Amino acid sequence: QYSEKVMDHFMNPRNVGTIENPDGYGKVGSPSCGDVMEIFLKIENDIITDVKFRTFGCASAIATSSISTEMILNKNVSEALQLTNKAVAEALDGLPPAKMHCSVLAEEGIKAAIEDYMGKK
Amino acid sequence: QYSEKVMDHFMNPRNVGTIENPDGYGKVGSPSCGDVMEIFLKIENDIITDVKFRTFGCASAIATSSISTEMILNKNVSEALQLTNKAVAEALDGLPPAKMHCSVLAEEGIKAAIEDYMGKK
Ligand code: FES
Numbered sequence: 001q002y003s004e005k006v007m008d009h010f011m012n013p014r015n016v017g018t019i020e021n022p023d024g025y026g027k028v029g030s031p032s033c034g035d036v037m038e039i040f041l042k043i044e045n046d047i048i049t050d051v052k053f054r055t056f057g058c059a060s061a062i063a064t065s066s067i068s069t070e071m072i073l074n075k076n077v078s079e080a081l082q083l084t085n086k087a088v089a090e091a092l093d094g095l096p097p098a099k100m101h102c103s104v105l106a107e108e109g110i111k112a113a114i115e116d117y118m119g120k121k
Numbered sequence: 122q123y124s125e126k127v128m129d130h131f132m133n134p135r136n137v138g139t140i141e142n143p144d145g146y147g148k149v150g151s152p153s154c155g156d157v158m159e160i161f162l163k164i165e166n167d168i169i170t171d172v173k174f175r176t177f178g179c180a181s182a183i184a185t186s187s188i189s190t191e192m193i194l195n196k197n198v199s200e201a202l203q204l205t206n207k208a209v210a211e212a213l214d215g216l217p218p219a220k221m222h223c224s225v226l227a228e229e230g231i232k233a234a235i236e237d238y239m240g241k242k
Binding site: 001002010029032033034035056057058059060061096097098099101102 | 123131150153154155156157177178179180181182217218219220222223
């Protein structure tokens with residue numbers, strides 16, 4: 001039921017970990033399943049130069065976060081803010097309908113981390 | 122927020138895998154998160170002599186399934202049917218309230234697999 005890309009990003013997630021003293025940090029929880037996602041950003045001149053994430057969520061949460069971090073790396077923060085969970089699911093060649101709520105965690109985690117960064121500026 | 126036992130069973134889950142030609146097989150899905158759990162049983166004279174599970178669920182689903190398989194191994198099927206998700210959560214020294222629904226997957230998967238076995242007998 002999962003695409004090859006979902007399986008790849010689940011089995012070999014990119015950018016797992018944390019960043020010490022991040023320029024932006026977001027922590028969000030899913031109301032439907034209770035899973036938690038943390039996103040850490042290193043930002044220089046409004047460009048995201050490093051990103052790491054950490055979750056105990058399911059395979060779909062891991063895969064969407066993994067590909068999201070790749071999609072926002074080296075992007076401007078305003079471009080990164082435009083990333084939608086729909087675009088992320090498409091980049092993964094789709095997600096089962098019951099798992100679309102998992103992809104919201106990555107989008108909201110990135111938004112929260114960028115808002116944190118903007119608030120500090 | 123997770124107990125040491127939850128972390129241990131999540132990081133080193135016991136009895137992950139499948140069994141060829143299982144005597145009992147159960148596949149259940151969670152209405153709240155869409156995650157799926159599969160349980161495979163080898164049963165001789167109503168005793169569960171081997172059990173394996175497979176899931177793409179979250180850390181809590183993995184931990185509860187892992188400890189559940191240990192709790193039903195070498196037990197009679199009628200004893201195994203009495204395993205509740207509450208007992209499993211207690212054996213893990215508790216689960217965050219938002220994650221209790223994940224522990225239902227293991228209980229329901231085991232029940233489905235035993236029902237499959239009984240139907241075949
Ligand atoms: S969130 Fe789906 S099994 Fe835990």
